[in-house]
Amino acid sequence: MSDRYLDFANSGVGGWLTGALGLPRPAPLQRRAEAGAGLVGPLLLGPDGNGRLAAILGRLAGAAGQKTHAAWSPDVRYGGLVFDASNCVDAASAQGLYRFFHQAIRSVAEHGRILVIGTPPELMADVGGEAIQRGLEGFVRSLAKEARRSIAVHMLYIAPGAEGAAESTLEFLLSPRSAYVSGQPIRVGAGVAGVDQAGHKGRRVLVTGASRGIGEAITRLFVAEGAQVVALDVAGAVEGLSALKAGLGVETLALDITAPDAAESLLADALARGGYDVVIHNAGITLDRTIARMEPREWDSVMAVNLTAPLAITRTLVEGGGRRPNGRIVAVSSLSGIAGNMGQSNYALSKAAWIGAVRRLAPQLVEQGITINAVAPGFIETQMTAAIPFAIREAGRRMNSMGQGGHPADVAETIAWLADPASGGVNGQVVRVCGQSLLGA
Amino acid sequence: MSDRYLDFANSGVGGWLTGALGLPRPAPLQRRAEAGAGLVGPLLLGPDGNGRLAAILGRLAGAAGQKTHAAWSPDVRYGGLVFDASNCVDAASAQGLYRFFHQAIRSVAEHGRILVIGTPPELMADVGGEAIQRGLEGFVRSLAKEARRSIAVHMLYIAPGAEGAAESTLEFLLSPRSAYVSGQPIRVGAGVAGVDQAGHKGRRVLVTGASRGIGEAITRLFVAEGAQVVALDVAGAVEGLSALKAGLGVETLALDITAPDAAESLLADALARGGYDVVIHNAGITLDRTIARMEPREWDSVMAVNLTAPLAITRTLVEGGGRRPNGRIVAVSSLSGIAGNMGQSNYALSKAAWIGAVRRLAPQLVEQGITINAVAPGFIETQMTAAIPFAIREAGRRMNSMGQGGHPADVAETIAWLADPASGGVNGQVVRVCGQSLLGA
Numbered sequence: 001m002s003d004r005y006l007d008f009a010n011s012g013v014g015g016w017l018t019g020a021l022g023l024p025r026p027a028p029l030q031r032r033a034e035a036g037a038g039l040v041g042p043l044l045l046g047p048d049g050n051g052r053l054a055a056i057l058g059r060l061a062g063a064a065g066q067k068t069h070a071a072w073s074p075d076v077r078y079g080g081l082v083f084d085a086s087n088c089v090d091a092a093s094a095q096g097l098y099r100f101f102h103q104a105i106r107s108v109a110e111h112g113r114i115l116v117i118g119t120p121p122e123l124m125a126d127v128g129g130e131a132i133q134r135g136l137e138g139f140v141r142s143l144a145k146e147a148r149r150s151i152a153v154h155m156l157y158i159a160p161g162a163e164g165a166a167e168s169t170l171e172f173l174l175s176p177r178s179a180y181v182s183g184q185p186i187r188v189g190a191g192v193a194g195v196d197q198a199g200h201k202g203r204r205v206l207v208t209g210a211s212r213g214i215g216e217a218i219t220r221l222f223v224a225e226g227a228q229v230v231a232l233d234v235a236g237a238v239e240g241l242s243a244l245k246a247g248l249g250v251e252t253l254a255l256d257i258t259a260p261d262a263a264e265s266l267l268a269d270a271l272a273r274g275g276y277d278v279v280i281h282n283a284g285i286t287l288d289r290t291i292a293r294m295e296p297r298e299w300d301s302v303m304a305v306n307l308t309a310p311l312a313i314t315r316t317l318v319e320g321g322g323r324r325p326n327g328r329i330v331a332v333s334s335l336s337g338i339a340g341n342m343g344q345s346n347y348a349l350s351k352a353a354w355i356g357a358v359r360r361l362a363p364q365l366v367e368q369g370i371t372i373n374a375v376a377p378g379f380i381e382t383q384m385t386a387a388i389p390f391a392i393r394e395a396g397r398r399m400n401s402m403g404q405g406g407h408p409a410d411v412a413e414t415i416a417w418l419a420d421p422a423s424g425g426v427n428g429q430v431v432r433v434c435g436q437s438l439l440g441a
Numbered sequence: 442m443s444d445r446y447l448d449f450a451n452s453g454v455g456g457w458l459t460g461a462l463g464l465p466r467p468a469p470l471q472r473r474a475e476a477g478a479g480l481v482g483p484l485l486l487g488p489d490g491n492g493r494l495a496a497i498l499g500r501l502a503g504a505a506g507q508k509t510h511a512a513w514s515p516d517v518r519y520g521g522l523v524f525d526a527s528n529c530v531d532a533a534s535a536q537g538l539y540r541f542f543h544q545a546i547r548s549v550a551e552h553g554r555i556l557v558i559g560t561p562p563e564l565m566a567d568v569g570g571e572a573i574q575r576g577l578e579g580f581v582r583s584l585a586k587e588a589r590r591s592i593a594v595h596m597l598y599i600a601p602g603a604e605g606a607a608e609s610t611l612e613f614l615l616s617p618r619s620a621y622v623s624g625q626p627i628r629v630g631a632g633v634a635g636v637d638q639a640g641h642k643g644r645r646v647l648v649t650g651a652s653r654g655i656g657e658a659i660t661r662l663f664v665a666e667g668a669q670v671v672a673l674d675v676a677g678a679v680e681g682l683s684a685l686k687a688g689l690g691v692e693t694l695a696l697d698i699t700a701p702d703a704a705e706s707l708l709a710d711a712l713a714r715g716g717y718d719v720v721i722h723n724a725g726i727t728l729d730r731t732i733a734r735m736e737p738r739e740w741d742s743v744m745a746v747n748l749t750a751p752l753a754i755t756r757t758l759v760e761g762g763g764r765r766p767n768g769r770i771v772a773v774s775s776l777s778g779i780a781g782n783m784g785q786s787n788y789a790l791s792k793a794a795w796i797g798a799v800r801r802l803a804p805q806l807v808e809q810g811i812t813i814n815a816v817a818p819g820f821i822e823t824q825m826t827a828a829i830p831f832a833i834r835e836a837g838r839r840m841n842s843m844g845q846g847g848h849p850a851d852v853a854e855t856i857a858w859l860a861d862p863a864s865g866g867v868n869g870q871v872v873r874v875c876g877q878s879l880l881g882a
Contacts (some may be wrong), residue, residue, distance in 0.1 A: 091744035094790070098740045101732045101786075127801045128752060134797025135748070138789030141781020141882065146731050183781065184882065290587050291542045299539045303532035307576070311569060339881055340582020340624065345542075348579030349535070356575025360568045440780055440881020441582065441625070 003381060003397060006404050026403030027150040029179040030111040032413065039174050040079030040113050041066025046100040051084025052163055053117060053170070060170060072100075077109040080174050084117045085136055086158070089129040097136075101143065113174050114153040116140050120187060123159060133157075137185050144183030144436045149403050152182040153436075159189045165425030168198060172417040180410035182401055183436035192326060192369050192424030199420065201226035204324070206266075206276045208232045208257060208310070209283030210250075211240025213382040214332065217408030218280055221416050223248045230273070232257075233283070257283055257309040258301075263316035270322035277324045278419045279317065281310040281331040284350075286384070288343040299346045306350035311357060314372075318365065327370040328419040331358065332411070333430055335378045339439045351376075355430050362428025371427040373418045378434025379405040402435035444822060444838060447845050467844030468591040470620040471552040473854065480615050481520030481554050482507025487541040492525025493604055494558060494611070501611060513541075518550040521615050525558045526577055527599070530570040538577075542584065554615050555594040557581050561628060564600060574598075578626050585624030585877045590844050593623040594877075600630045606866030609639060613858040621851035623842055624877035633767060633810050633865030640861065642667035645765070647707075647717045649673045649698060649751070650724030652681025654823040655773065658849030659721055662857050664689045671714070673698075674724070698724055698750040699742075704757035711763035718765045719860045720758065722751040722772040725791075727825070729784040740787045747791035752798060755813075759806065768811040769860040772799065773852070774871055776819045780880045792817075796871050803869025812868040814859045819875025820846040843876035 008014035009025040018025045043061055045054055049070020061068050069076065081104050088094045097116070108114060121133040137155055144153035154173045158166050166188045172178050173186070205222045209215040210231035222229050231244050232253040241252040253269065255262060270276055284306045287298040310331060317323055336344050337351025354374050361372045379385060379396040385405065388396065397405040411433050418426060449455035450466040459466045484502055486495055490511020502509050510517065522545050529535045538557070549555060562574040578596055585594035595614045599607050607629045613619050614627070646663045650656040651672035663670050672685050673694040682693040694710065696703060711717055725747045728739040751772065758764055777785050778792025795815050802813045820826060820837040826846065829837065838846040852874050859867060 091741075091749045094744070095737075095740070098732070098735070098737070098787070102735060105733050121797045122800070127756075127798050127805075130801040131748065131752065131794035131798040132790075134800070135778075135790040135792075135794030137882075138778045138781055138791075138793025139786050141793075142777075142783065142786040142789040143732065143781075145781055145783040146786070291539070291584065292546050294539070294543060296536075296539070299536070300532075303535070307572065308532045311572065315568075336583075337576075337579045339879075340579055340584075340586055342583065342586040345580050345583040345587070346539075348583040349573075349576040350579075351576075352579025352582075353572035353576030356562045357568050357572040359563070359575070360571040364568075438780075438880055441578075 003404055024398070024403050027110065027148070029150060029402065029404070031176050031179045031407070031409060035111065035176040037175055037177055039064035039066050039171065042076065042078055043068045043080045043082055043174070044072060044078045044104055045070060046081070046083040047096050051082070051117065052086055053084060053166065056163060056167060057082060057170065060167065072104050072107065074107070076107060078104070078107050078112060079109055080113040080115065081105070081108055082115045082117065086117055086119045088132045088136070089124065090132055094132055097139065105147070108147070108151055110148065111150045111176070113178070114143060114147060114151060115173055116155050118155065118157045120157045120159055141183045144401055149401065152178055154178070154182065155185040157185055157187045162188050162190050162425050165189070165191055168417060168420045168422035169426060177413040177417065180402065180406035180435050181414055181431065181433055184432050186426070186431060187429060188425040189427065190425060191427045192366055192371060198422035199225060200416065203227045203277040203421070204273060204275070205229045205278040205280065206232060207280045207282055210244065211237035213384060214377065214380060214408045214411045215282045216240070216244065217412040218282060218415055219244055219250060220248065221409065221412040223250060225416065257313060258304040262309060263312045266313055267316050267320040267322045270317060271320070275322050275324040276317070276327065278328045279314070280415060280419070281329070283310070284332060286344065286347050288347065290343050291345045294346065302346040302350055306347065307353050314361070318368070318370070323368070323370060325369050326421050326424070329365070329370060329372040330415045330418050331372070331374045333374040333376040335376050335432065335434055335437055335439060338376055338432070338441050358428055358430060366427055371424060373426060373428065374430045375411055375414050375418070376430055376432045376434070377406065377411050378432065378437040378439070380411060381405045381407055399439065400435035400437040404435065406433055406435055444845055465839070465844050468551065468589070470591060470843065470845070472617050472620050472848070472850060476552065476617040478616055478618055480505035480507050480612065483517065483519055484509045484521045484523055484615070485513060485519045485545055486511060487522070487524040488537050492523070492558065493527055494525060494607065497604060497608060498523060498611065501608065513545050513548065515548070517548060519545070519548050519553060520550055521554040521556065522546070522549055523556045523558065527558055527560045529573045529577070530565065531573055535573055538580065546588070549588070549592055551589065552591045552617070554619070555584060555588060555592060556614055557596050559596065559598045561598045561600055582624045585842055590842065593619055595619070595623065596626040598626055598628045603629050603631050603866050606630070606632055609858060609861045609863035610867060618854040618858065621843065621847035621876050622855055622872065622874055625873050627867070627872060628870060629866040630868065631866060632868045633807055633812060639863035640666060641857065644668045644718040644862070645714060645716070646670045646719040646721065647673060648721045648723055651685065652678035654825060655818065655821065655849045655852045656723045657681070657685065658853040659723060659856055660685055660691060661689065662850065662853040664691060666857065668719070698754060699745040703750060704753045707754055708757050708761040708763045711758060712761070716763050716765040717758070717768065719769045720755070721856055721860070722770070724751070725773060727785065727788050729788065731784050732786045735787065743787040743791055747788065748794050755802070759809070759811070764809070764811060766810050767862050767865070770806070770811060770813040771856045771859050772813070772815040774815040774817040776817050776873065776875055776878055776880060779817055779873070779882050799869055799871060807868055812865060814867060814869065815871045816852055816855050816859070817871050817873045817875070818847065818852050819873065819878040819880070821852060822846045822848055840880065841876035841878040845876065847874055847876055
């Protein structure tokens with residue numbers, strides 16, 4: 001649960017020693033707890049203060065008490081650099097991208113944000129436009145590896161006309177809430193329209209696997225944001241559930257989601273409560289073993305908990321009316337599902353399956369005002385990862401652009417953004433929460 | 442160019458020493474030069490000798506003098522395991538996948554192949570089917586990390602009805618030709634139909650950047666396969682071109698592809714020759730520097746050589762009739778374009794752009810009987826990688842499931858498969874040649 005190297009390297013004697021030995025010194029990230037949830041600033045907006053989001057960014061910055069700048073100054077440390085590359089159609093028009101970052105990148109403050117905005121490549125008029133817009137992703141991934149370890153770098157593709165649907169995403173990406181999300185493309189489309197609400201106040205949220213780790217962090221964040229959380233976990237986790245109930249006042253539900261009648265009884269419960277606004281499929285297990293040694297029950301249990309049960313619950317709740325309008329579903333996938341992992345053929349299958357499930361369900365559910373997305377955590381500091389042998393744990397922790405593991409709160413923040421009623425333009429996506437892990441597919 | 446650790450670890454004293462010290466001992470891969478280009482064998486076909494490709498595989502194996510088996514035997518070392526998971530629609534039906542590999546995986550011979558066949562997820566009838574088919578990718582990536590270092594593991598999605606278009610791909614994936622390709626999904630669709638020819642005999646092939654490294658390997662392989670190669674490079678590489686001409690009898694073309702009239706003069710030349718069957722966009726440069734230090738000419742040159750010029754040549758040749766029917770275009774992208782890389786914001790942009798270009802052009806060109814694909818090399822042993830500082834080079838070499846760098850011939854083999862007239866069902870894809878590098882997106 002605790003990263004002693006990170007603490008040590010940032011202590012007095014540790015800082016001296018790591019410096020003298022040339023060892024890496026990852027900077028502790030600043031999250032909501034340290035830096036609040038508001039926009040970073042000041043923002044430098046390129047090119048030349050223009051771009052199709054300039055007005056929105058100006059308003060968001062103003063509301064957060066931050067300034068926007070149209071021209072680079074050597075005397076300013078910027079909290080965020082934002083470049084709108086939406087109009088790049090070929091290499092010549094991409095020169096502005098180079099000039100902006102060549103000049104400004106050293107002016108980003110510690111814990112700052114870098115954001116490149118593009119047009120979804122497939123919406124460009126011709127092959128040159130699609131090529132350069134797709135190329136931005138390679139550019140951003142490179143910048144994320146070059147930037148200092150406390151700086152997150154984001155690529156945001158916004159469909160033409162969907163600028164108004166991007167606010168909640170801009171607020172996430174340009175704030176401490178996205179501290180451990182970096183170096184990947186995120187898309188905003190038209191999605192679910194006509195939503196006035198932002199934030200989770202009064203929303204009814206179901207969190208599975210809520211008793212500890214990432215599930216507990218999700219529960220705590222939604223409660224702090226004013227949601228009415230129903231914390232679900234197996235009967236064996238009743239102690240953790242009771243603690244949540246006592247500490248946070250949440251309602252709890254002891255249920256084995258793999259029981260034959262689980263989906264139906266969850267639906268009955270949901271209908272009695274008036275339905276859920278948000279369902280977070282967080283419950284999951286690992287039973288690691290190479291396939292040659294894996295036992296049938298290890299294969300079957302992982303499939304049942306991680307895939308079959310949450311798919312059945314999703315279907316039953318949606319078809320049975322257990323959802324309220326403008327619903328949000330977020331599943332917890334995994335970097336293992338993206339990249340595969342030794343000893344996790346069962347787990348990786350179940351988590352990769354959610355990439356397919358989200359892709360299929362997103363366009364179907366959007367007609368009912370529901371979005372569905374997934375998060376894919378990398379190395380997160382939990383009891384689960386604390387049990388990993390030291391050397392492997394250290395490798396997992398350091399092999400990312402931040403040089404450290406993430407916190408359960410980082411996953412929770414990402415889920416809260418996706419589940420926001422104002423995030424209706426974000427649908428069918430799989431967002432990594434991994435500090436730009438080197439690992440991938 | 443030479444991997445001394447690999448050589449040492451596989452020598453007498455080196456083998457003893459690495460064993461005693463617990464150091465990794467990657468096995469030298471067996472390629473065409475060591476093991477021929479034919480099918481591995483015997484093949485174990487699951488489930489129970491059935492599957493929609495059983496007849497085709499039986500025929501291909503027979504033609505290569507190999508046997509197929511329908512039932513696992515503890516006494517056989519299999520050259521290849523093939524499991525058809527096309528009909529998996531949920532976790533219950535995926536149990537067969539577990540049982541097959543749980544039993545058989547230890548029976549794969551060194552340098553063997555593992556192949557899982559699936560249905561393209563988006564073609565499944567419902568969300569459960571799409572989920573499990575997409576999940577296969579996570580399963581295969583995990584198996585590729587578990588398998589011994591000389592074994593390549595492949596995931597092949599074949600559209601229903603496209604089985605007949607899969608032969609050239611099966612021959613590639615189940616042979617020494619795919620030694621350094623592993624752990625990723627490859628797709629076969631209907632694509633370009635009605636092609637009788639297989640192999641490159643008599644085909645006219647343009648290779649850019651042909652004078653050395655990967656380009657030279659491509660040239661040598663196509664010549665060995667009976668193609669008429671035109672080897673193109675800049676005037677400064679005339680020595681390498683002359684050597685190719687003298688050694689292989691290829692025609693050569695000294696041309697700067699970034700010259701303003703390059704595309705037009707290439708078209709004129711192509712028309713004079715009767716057009717090309719195959720164009721390989723291999724020419725590329727790196728000019729690495731962090732964006733803060735990068736000079737404008739470093740940004741511009743990389744864009745011009747790697748992106749703008751080959752896009753212009755593609756357009757000019759296609760529109761000008763410089764292609765013959767059943768044409769093939771293959772571009773060399775890069776793992777940098779997929780994952781990004783420190784100091785390569787220019788290169789990564791240009792190489793990621795080809796992922797977009799290929800996606801856009803594939804459905805357009807297929808109407809003219811042309812396919813376009815890309816390969817994305819990981820760490821390949823060339824003069825370019827030999828210039829990388831030792832520690833970084835060693836990390837790049839070892840951070841993949843094979844524990845070693847690839848050879849230029851591995852990239853050439855992959856290109857030759859994609860460029861085969863019989864590979865018309867493979868279109869719009871980006872195939873990594875990286876030994877399942879850990880690095881990814």
